[in-house]
Amino acid sequence: MRSATTFLMFQGQANEAIQQYKEWFTDLTVQSLSYMEDSQQVAMAVMDLKGLKIMVNDSVIKHDFTFTPATSIFIECETLEEIINLTAQVLEGGKALMPLGHYGFSEQFAWIEDRFGVSWQFTYNLK
Known part of the structure; x- marks a missing residue:
């Protein structure tokens, strides 16, 4: 490979x-x-x-599908401010699959589908 x-x-x-x-x-x-x-x-x-x-x-070929949230880009944020800002920006025109919050596996986490249909996961941990 x-x-x-x-x-x-x-x-x-x-x-x-x-x-x-x-x-x-x-x-x-x-x-x-x-x-x-x-x-x-x-x-x-x-x-x-x-x-x-x-x-x-x-694509030069028209397809009946769009992006699937099963494939996403995972971003580890350095600061709480960064995850809050990124989440707010990407959410504009998009939708929250998991709104910014504490889910147990991360101090703060958000899973957002942007306005183009691309799926982004943002995480922030103090450590």
Whole structure:
């Protein structure tokens, strides 16, 4: 096996999602980005979030499915303020699968589906 990478496939919203994720996550960098010919649709992009490689594209094939919350990006927050801010930002236009709270396994935890349908889990622990 050469590598394993998170892959996010959109249907015309990839560029918008990339721009939004750059605002939410200041540590996110776009390593490469190419567009389909004569279009703003993303042919392929590669992002890095704290060492997590994320590939992103717009599918040229229309699908009857969207993202499933069974696949999510798990973020360990450094501060209580960070988890509160991220949760509030990502929740805007999205929905809480598990609202920010104490669930026993984490001091604070939230599972949010963003407005694009991508699932994010945020956790914060004092230790």
